[in-house]
Amino acid sequence: MEYGHDHNNSLPLTKFESMLKTNHVLFFDSEEFENIIHHYLNLGKIALAKKAIKLGLDQHPTSINLKLFRVEVFVFEDKLEEADLLLDRLYSLDPQNEEIYIQKANIFSKKDNHEKAIEVLKQALKLADDVVDLYSLIGMEYLFLDKFEEAKINFMKCLESDIEDYSSLYNIIYCFEYLNQNEEAITYLNTFLDKNPYCEVAWHQLGIQYFALKKLKKALAAFDFAIISDDTFIGAYIERGKVLEKLGRYEDAIENYSITLKLDDPTSFALLHIGNCYEKLKKDDLALQYYDRTVHEDPLLDKGWIAITKFYNKRKNYQRALYFINKAINIDSENVMYWKLYAQINERLNFYEEAERGYKKTLELGNYELNTWLTRGDLLIKLGETEAAIDNFEQAVEFYSDSAELEYRLAGLYLALHETDKGTFHLKNALNINEDYSFIIEELFPEIYKKVAVQSLLKQNSK
Template identity: 30%
Template sequence: MEEDFEFGFTEDPKFSVERYEEMIRNHDQYFFDAQAFENIIDYYIEKNDPAKALQVVEYACNQHPFAAVFLIKQAQLLVVTNRVSEAFASLEKAALLEASDADIYIIRGNLYENMERYAEALENYEKALDLAEETDEILLHISYVYQNMGDYDTAITYLKLCLQQNMENQDALYELAFCYDVMDNQEESVQFYMQYIDSEPYSYAAWYNLGNAYTKLSLFEKAIDAYDYAILIKDSFASAYFNKGNALVNLEKYAEAIEVYRQTFEYEQPNADTYCAIGECYEKLEQMDDARAFYKKAVKMDSKLADGWFGIGVTLDFEERYFEALHFYKKALDLDIANADYWFAIADAEYKLGHLAEAEQAYEKVVELNPIDVDAWLDYSSILYEQSRLVDAVEVMAQAIKNNPDAAELYYRMVAYLFAAGDYKEALNHLEMALAADPEKHYILFDYLPQLQKNKVILDIINRYAK
């Protein structure tokens, strides 16, 4: 007859694991108390070996059939290995043994949440709230469920409750920022983080989120101050440096932005987005060699980064190397076919190369993708006007005005085309509309058709509005 050995919780956890592995090797039967089994299970969980952990749970359940803790561990491991129905069965058994264990309802809530059965998820989380000693993580999960249901107001309520329970719950701080973002309610976001900082002045995450809220409100100076506090508290906080760099770019402080972007490399591996951002700063400073060097680093690191390829094109375009620029614009476009800015750059480069048909097709695409781009409409119609296709130019302007009824420059351009086409009555109608929209911009008409400066009828109408 085999002899049973007993190992208790006084043993070193490592020793328990060694004895367990010895038992398996020897095909033997040792007895372990509940704590020793928990230590062995946790050891395999930490080693990311759920299969072995489940094997230990089987032994534990056999030796301690009335200990709910092992059925709960079993359910957690079955969830990890995607055996959902078995996980539910283990939780049912655990509930029969110890219905007051909050973990049963937390795991069950998780399962229902993943299955998008939100009412049942909430019901289980609410039960867990009544039973658990620490509830911040449960409140966080309830907020996730409400977010998934599209109820961001209620999600925010639970996130605030979560932070009342545990002011240091970073996930809740970030989720709160996300909810305010979705609701486009940055003012309330700022208000919350300011109040939060009053009681938790050393929360780098709160300062960081405050900076992000200010950025979305275009209050870039305030955003930079908030990022600076985040960095002061946690000087290795790479995201705060990156977002501070973005805020400096918005203030057109490109040289300062480059320095801040470079600081991220001290705390995390360089990444393509940061290289691309630095490239853009050099581009704005018209240091095209440096800009191109950083854009190249970006696409070398991430060949799918469309903005990196586009940036290389922009630097070549600046140097009037339009044919080469087109090659890179098209690489960017292959990665992001619906990007109106890319189409616009292609249209412009094709035009400069004298490829009018290709330019026209590209402009057509720009205004289709972004019909409120007034400059694109003007350039598109210009190509047609240059080819003496006046009817087409007038038609394009009519479409432009339909999409941008408040853009005075479109009316003035239409006046020029109508005069050129000899349709004086319609031209004067549009001149009245242009002057009603913005009398100051009447110079646009003369820029396009200087000879009209001598036309008394036009000058009389302009003078009437100018007064």
Template identity: 25%
Template sequence: MREENPFREDREELQELLNQYERLKNGGSHSFLEEDAFERIIDYFDDREEYAQALEAAETGLEYFPYSSQLLIKKADLLLATRKYHEALEVLEQAELFDSNDINLYILKTDAYLALDQQEKAVVLLEDALLRFDGEERIDLLFELADVYDDYEEFDKVFDCLKLILEEEPANEEALYKICFWTDFTGRNEESIRLHQKIIEEQPYNELAWFNLAASYQGLKLYEKSIDAYQFAIAIDEKFDYAYRNMGDAFIRLRKYKEAIEALEKVLELSRPEEVIFEAIGHCYHRLSNFAQARFHYRKASHMNPEDSKLQYKIALTYINESQWDSAVKHLDNAMRIQKTVPEYNLAMGQCKMEQEKYKEAIVFFSIVVRSKPRSVTGWEALIRCLYKAGFYDEAVTQCRAALAATENKPVFYFHYSASLFAGGKMKEGLLQLEKGMSLAPKLVKKLVEMAPAILQKNQVVDLIARYKKGRKI
């Protein structure tokens, strides 16, 4: 019967203990309760989060077994649960007199010290305890110490604890998972590489060790090596979605977009779809100039997070690349409904409006860019080119002066300045500004030619450019 219904028998046994305990409390006749019976009764109330009754059971048990370190430890645990930290420490000191080799003493004392914001005491306690214990108990204490160092913001020491654990127990999954994060956080990639190479020598089929090795190579931007290590992890566990995810990132860094797409699509097969994966696949297609597929994946990401304006902006960029200005404007409108003043969005909208020959609207958007990023060359160039294309040459001249003042005389604006002056019929002033530009950065003369190709029909301009290109000045 016991073999058929062990749980039922356990429940009945526990119920009988609870009945006896009630009779004991009420002064009725009862069987003698052993120490372990009180422990079971305490656990019963503790599991139900009935802490007052659990504490009462602990105190009752201690009346019968005053030298029981186990009952004292359980009482201290309950005091911690009810935030009575000082009382818990007193009880633990008492328990230590009867049994100083119980690891729970140190773990509960640590919890109390941390709750009282006494991290230094917790560190001293655990470092002392590490000398007393070995095997699994030492591993438990190292994890505890790592948590204390985390709380104490001694992050390099967190890494040290995890490294010690893995040196003693190379297959410890919890430590392998945690050290990956702390390697990245502390930047101790070289140490991590050496540690995991050693683990792999002993355990060549440990996929987490291969993954951590790969992540450490990735942290050092050694992407080819990281990909090789991720492929070993995947060979051991073909459903290791995080390995595919990180490998996709490494391929993107190497500009191997087709391989990145393949890895990231595997992530979608193996795990719940995520916005960031669709966006990354979209980015890869964008780089491959497959704008339709880029849009498709950006849209999937956007459906998952409609409030992310950046995704609408990226969709717009695919249309800009195809010169589909109306469609681009629609998605930029969507982006700017969410975030109106982002300079990149205004710059793109200005570009679209300029291509649609809606120059006045374009100038408004470019002006917003210039106001928000006055030192940005890109914004000023876009505004000046737009004014030039619209035939507002005097205003283009004014903005060239403003751009030079705002950007500490970036040479490129002397070429825009000269083009605007030439277009306004001010040949002498135009040559003067062109000469300034040529003396500072002769290669940027292409900016003048892009704005005003016909300028090369003017002999004075051609002669000036030719003299500077030969390395002689007027």
């Protein structure tokens, strides 16, 4: 029994807590102690649970159930050897007790011996009257082993015994998705809905599967049925909004997102998407209003700050865009795209040192696109950092060995340093790869372009 302080059945709990304050020992039957301990464990009040276990065993020293609670606490505290020893003693007293097997399996699981945990749980199945929880535990152990087919089968058995076991339904769909079995998931959900046509969770999950397959009209119909089944289902309105947004029906999408704001506290997700929709409708004032509400609701949501950054960037208000991209980077400094946007904004503001830093950071984070190497290198040239520019382009050549754009730049840089052999080598490489890009020398290195030796090579290659 679950206790609550506002419930008539909470009298034993109140009496127990009063006893703790007065140190006056009162008697409770073993079942009352079990309920009290269960209550504290559910609340995570381990110290109080341990007190109740001790007092319970003082009054009922032969109670196997109370000793099993002691095992549970041992496992929680990672005292696995103590738990194991106590379980062995309990098994010798009551070998048909399924809870002993469950706790034994829990210990194996804690030790990452999931195969053994499954074996023990299957033994418990032979003893149990209510098998739903056991199938769920077996399913979870299979998930730990990444055996998704086996996990799926066990979660399906849970749902066969209890059609309202939505936790198992979610796990089943998770397995389907991990295995990229969207079509199979749709078949399973449709079969389930034939028997349970008003299950809003199943309709919701069906819509998500259709959405993943880009079957937007079918997804929309599924979310409609989810809302018919439960018109307060926030998740269904959110997903319906996403489909409508994808279909370009922005006003309808806004309506669905807005319903969620009335049903519960506003979510940054809904506010952000309302802002996106208003921006698509070219209602800039409303878009910015909702973007502002998004970051006010969740100041740590980097996507909100990025939305405002892009809003100002599109309108060429680079100073404001720079302010907001810095906000996003402060939240997620490992995001390549944020640093790239930071670099582009600084470049447009002619803040070349900051722009170069941004591109350098994107490279450090693994963004090896050719354009990133080229843009960073060109900024280093503008900054007069010739050696750093050469180093940048030499690294890029390791990834793009046949890039004329890199070779022309290296040629110009080496010739500028009067390293004629290296410069000539790279210029010949560049011309062999693509002579049409020779304008790069003229644009980036006009003084080098005018040199007789360079002109001679260019003319020689054009013959």
